[in-house]
Amino acid sequence: xxxxxxxxxxxxxxxxxxxxxxxxxxxxxxxxxxxxxxxxxxxxxxxxxxxxxxxxxxxxxxxxxxxxxxxxxxxxxxxxxxxxxxxxxxxxxxxxxxxxxxxxxxxxxxxxxxxxxxxxxxxxxxxxxxxxxxxxxxxxxxxxxxxxxxxxxxxxxxxxxxxxxxxxxxxxxxxxxxxxxxxxxxxxxxxxxxxxxxxxxxxxxxxxxxxxxxxxxxxxxxxxxxxxxxxxxxxxxxxxxxxxxxxxxxxxxxxxxxxxxxxxxxxxxxxxxxxxxxxxxxxxxxxxxxxxxxxxxxxxxxxxxxxxxxxxxxxxxxxxxxxxxxxxxxxxxxxxxxxxxxxxxxxxxxxxxxxxxxxxxxxxxxxxxxxxxxxxxxxxxxxxxxxxxxxxxxxxxxxxxxxxxxxxxxxxxxxxxxxxxxxxxxxxxxxxxxxxxxxxxxxxxxxxxxxxxxxxxxxx
Amino acid sequence: xxxxxxxxxxxxxxxxxxxxxxxxxxxxxxxxxxxxxxxxxxxxxxxxxxxxxxxxxxxxxxxxxxxxxxxxxxxxxxxxxxxxxxxxxxxxxxxxxxx
Numbered sequence: 001x002x003x004x005x006x007x008x009x010x011x012x013x014x015x016x017x018x019x020x021x022x023x024x025x026x027x028x029x030x031x032x033x034x035x036x037x038x039x040x041x042x043x044x045x046x047x048x049x050x051x052x053x054x055x056x057x058x059x060x061x062x063x064x065x066x067x068x069x070x071x072x073x074x075x076x077x078x079x080x081x082x083x084x085x086x087x088x089x090x091x092x093x094x095x096x097x098x099x100x101x102x103x104x105x106x107x108x109x110x111x112x113x114x115x116x117x118x119x120x121x122x123x124x125x126x127x128x129x130x131x132x133x134x135x136x137x138x139x140x141x142x143x144x145x146x147x148x149x150x151x152x153x154x155x156x157x158x159x160x161x162x163x164x165x166x167x168x169x170x171x172x173x174x175x176x177x178x179x180x181x182x183x184x185x186x187x188x189x190x191x192x193x194x195x196x197x198x199x200x201x202x203x204x205x206x207x208x209x210x211x212x213x214x215x216x217x218x219x220x221x222x223x224x225x226x227x228x229x230x231x232x233x234x235x236x237x238x239x240x241x242x243x244x245x246x247x248x249x250x251x252x253x254x255x256x257x258x259x260x261x262x263x264x265x266x267x268x269x270x271x272x273x274x275x276x277x278x279x280x281x282x283x284x285x286x287x288x289x290x291x292x293x294x295x296x297x298x299x300x301x302x303x304x305x306x307x308x309x310x311x312x313x314x315x316x317x318x319x320x321x322x323x324x325x326x327x328x329x330x331x332x333x334x335x336x337x338x339x340x341x342x343x344x345x346x347x348x349x350x351x352x353x354x355x356x357x358x359x360x361x362x363x364x365x366x367x368x369x370x371x372x373x374x375x376x377x378x379x380x381x382x383x384x385x386x387x388x389x390x391x392x393x394x395x396x397x398x399x400x401x402x403x404x405x406x407x408x409x410x411x412x413x414x415x416x417x418x419x420x421x422x423x424x425x426x427x428x429x430x431x432x433x434x435x436x437x438x439x440x441x442x443x444x445x446x447x448x449x450x451x452x453x454x455x456x457x458x459x460x
Numbered sequence: 461x462x463x464x465x466x467x468x469x470x471x472x473x474x475x476x477x478x479x480x481x482x483x484x485x486x487x488x489x490x491x492x493x494x495x496x497x498x499x500x501x502x503x504x505x506x507x508x509x510x511x512x513x514x515x516x517x518x519x520x521x522x523x524x525x526x527x528x529x530x531x532x533x534x535x536x537x538x539x540x541x542x543x544x545x546x547x548x549x550x551x552x553x554x555x556x557x558x559x
Binding site: 041047335426 | 540
């Protein structure tokens with residue numbers, strides 16, 4: 001590994017350069033008109049993002065040393081395992097106390113969202129903050145999940161073997177569940193109405209616990225949308241639980257394991273994860289506001305407008321990905337089926353989803369962590385006028401950098417996987433063309449969403 | 461190559477799903493039956509995945525194809541650098557014109 005250092009340095013320096021220019025430009029784009037920043041038209045800013053991703057592919061493709069690529073992939077250290085008491089008792093207890101508090105304060109707490117513990121814990125603490133830890137540090141939801149703990153305790157108290165989870169169901173319940181959860185989150189004011197939020201948490205909790213009681217813990221490994229989401233993000237993280245302790249690896253390198261995406265339902269789940277985070281941002285853009293207003297004024301019910309756009313976009317995402325897999329069969333000159341290629345190259349998309357989540361929620365988390373800490377300090381009598389943290393101006397540039405960073409990681413993971421799959425190195429690089437094309441387009445779309453002013457979606 | 465060292469990496473040399481269209485010639489791997497479009501791909505595959513079982517003739521063929529590939533890669537790398545230059549100066553010019 002030592003002898004590769006200069007090359008790695010060059011790569012790192014180049015990457016930083018590309019990123020830095022992208023970030024600087026992004027800054028110009030989002031703060032147009034402000035003194036001292038260069039005004040860049042939106043199309044040029046998006047094109048720059050796309051070019052940065054394309055250029056990083058060209059750079060990654062110049063690295064052709066098989067052993068070097070595998071050494072980055074395989075680098076790991078085994079750390080001491082956590083005490084069993086933490087993962088077996090303390091973490092589930094924390095999860096149960098958490099969900100109990102969310103339900104209690106959701107149903108009985110103050111109605112102002114920034115003064116309500118349920119709203120702040122679920123959205124700021126859990127969906128923004130905790131999710132960040134799952135891809136930046138490691139997935140701890142397995143241990144924390146209160147519903148899984150309930151199921152486990154029921155089975156320890158009453159030893160009976162659960163029904164076997166049907167193989168043909170695959171991850172489809174997770175796909176449908178994730179689509180349903182995020183759509184509910186978008187169309188209902190779950191972040192503004194604590195009572196509604198508590199009802200939604202109860203509904204989800206009941207459904208997943210019942211399914212868990214029927215199928216045992218394998219339900220949380222395959223079918224539970226929330227567990228699957230965190231497990232997917234956890235594949236990006238540097239820390240992972242293994243049989244002989246906690247394994248430390250380079251970020252994103254867990255994505256090259258073929259166990260992350262096992263069948264077509266897993267592929268669709270990964271694409272779904274990418275789509276739902278995109279949709280969540282898409283509905284706040286001014287363009288969507290205009291489109292939705294026009295469509296609804298033409299007589300279509302608002303909810304149907306949102307649902308049709310949601311399902312349409314989902315179909316487009318899955319379709320485009322499968323098309324790329326089909327094209328990769330030709331550019332990569334291989335007899336692998338498009339399905340097999342789609343399976344191997346879906347996992348890198350999780351790095352993109354993680355980068356996008358970070359870009360989307362970082363400022364949200366930082367700004368609202370002040371009311372969150374105030375409410376946690378005094379849940380029953382939070383301050384009457386909750387304050388928020390102010391953010392320095394560079395954060396918007398930082399967000400765009402995270403979007404690009406996710407893509408850069410995905411490019412490297414795909415490069416590494418391609419070298420693993422194909423015997424010829426040229427074949428490995430060429431197989432990536434369609435996927436890179438899709439990635440460049442997706443970068444531009446997601447940069448556009450992140451940089452666009454965020455409005456309240458109409459009719460909701 | 462990197463298999464077996466790591467239980468997390470369940471990579472195997474078992475032939476994953478492949479599909480040879482009717483009329484296409486497939487070069488099958490003698491050890492794992494995985495089909496390849498080109499003979500040199502199969503030679504490389506044998507050297508990379510079955511290096512512990514391959515014959516001496518196969519090893520010689522692998523070495524030859526591998527070094528030929530090295531040359532081809534050199535040319536390809538030049539093309540990559542060319543494309544990078546085009547992207548870089550293209551963006552530079554675009555910025556000069558637009559701003």
